[in-house]
Amino acid sequence: MFNWFKKSNKNKKPSRSNEDWVEQLTPPPSEESISHLRIILVRGLKPALYKYVDRELDQFVEDTVQDALLKILDKVDTFRGESKFTTWAMKIAVREGLSELRRAKYKDISLNDLVANDDESGRDEINQMSFTDDQPGPDRATHEQMILQRVQKMIDEELTDKQKTAMNALMMHGIPIEVVADQMGTNRNALYKLVHDARLKMKDRLMAEGIDPDEMLNQL
Amino acid sequence: MVKMTLDHEIGCDDCYDQLHEFAELELQGKTPEKAMPSVKEHLERCGNCRQEYEALLKALESVAA
Numbered sequence: 001m002f003n004w005f006k007k008s009n010k011n012k013k014p015s016r017s018n019e020d021w022v023e024q025l026t027p028p029p030s031e032e033s034i035s036h037l038r039i040i041l042v043r044g045l046k047p048a049l050y051k052y053v054d055r056e057l058d059q060f061v062e063d064t065v066q067d068a069l070l071k072i073l074d075k076v077d078t079f080r081g082e083s084k085f086t087t088w089a090m091k092i093a094v095r096e097g098l099s100e101l102r103r104a105k106y107k108d109i110s111l112n113d114l115v116a117n118d119d120e121s122g123r124d125e126i127n128q129m130s131f132t133d134d135q136p137g138p139d140r141a142t143h144e145q146m147i148l149q150r151v152q153k154m155i156d157e158e159l160t161d162k163q164k165t166a167m168n169a170l171m172m173h174g175i176p177i178e179v180v181a182d183q184m185g186t187n188r189n190a191l192y193k194l195v196h197d198a199r200l201k202m203k204d205r206l207m208a209e210g211i212d213p214d215e216m217l218n219q220l
Numbered sequence: 221m222v223k224m225t226l227d228h229e230i231g232c233d234d235c236y237d238q239l240h241e242f243a244e245l246e247l248q249g250k251t252p253e254k255a256m257p258s259v260k261e262h263l264e265r266c267g268n269c270r271q272e273y274e275a276l277l278k279a280l281e282s283v284a285a
Contacts, residue, residue: 040283043282043283044278044279044280044282044283045279046282047278047279047282048275048276048278048279048282049275082238082240082241083240083241083243083244084244086283087240087243087244087276087280088240090240090276090279090280090283091236091239091240091243091272091276093279094272094275094276094279095236095272097275098268098271098272098275102268171221176267176268177232177266177267177268178268188232188233188268189231189232189233189234190231192231192232192266193231196225196229196231199221199222199225200225200227202222202225203222203223203225206222
């Protein structure tokens, strides 16, 4: 029994503590630690990303892990120990992979094109929106159209051009926030805050106008 | 989305800074939404952060298996 236990653990890499990881990955990093971390990240990323990658998953994951390792080594001194080191490292690798996939998917999309197209059709889309999937009766349809026109007026009056562009791209077209941020020359965090301010303005104005946000605009 | 808007919401950076801790609490069967409600609220509003969180959970589960 004891021999079996010794044998079964013979090939198992010793688990590292957080302190071990940080020490061994702090410059000059240990090649053996980098190699061990690479194996862990690859093992995690493949099942995590497979549904987003059309082809050559193995190569994509290898490239992602390579780029992620550079970032991990670069910021290893910022790890504060709130989780296992490998959890923190995996978080960096996951963002690396998903960011790359998002940028590749939307590389041919231009926000300027969206705005140009929406100038022609966007107001019609708003005007054709309905509160429910059911066909409303004529009175209700008229009432809904009046409210939607008021909402369009609020958007025109309350939001800045940047906020309109961002909300349009994010919420009407579903473009990822970091792709929109790249194209608007900002970053993901700043764009989130810009849109948060816009949502707050719209919410306050809707309330002030007596339009219940619960009743409509769930998609905005 | 408008109706869910809170006066104070954390941004993507603050969420990302805490995401590994949040994920680990989840995998330990604890209640991260109680310990870190602002992260939970951000994940409900930000599709990209939620996608990263779900992928992170999947990756961690696979490594632990």
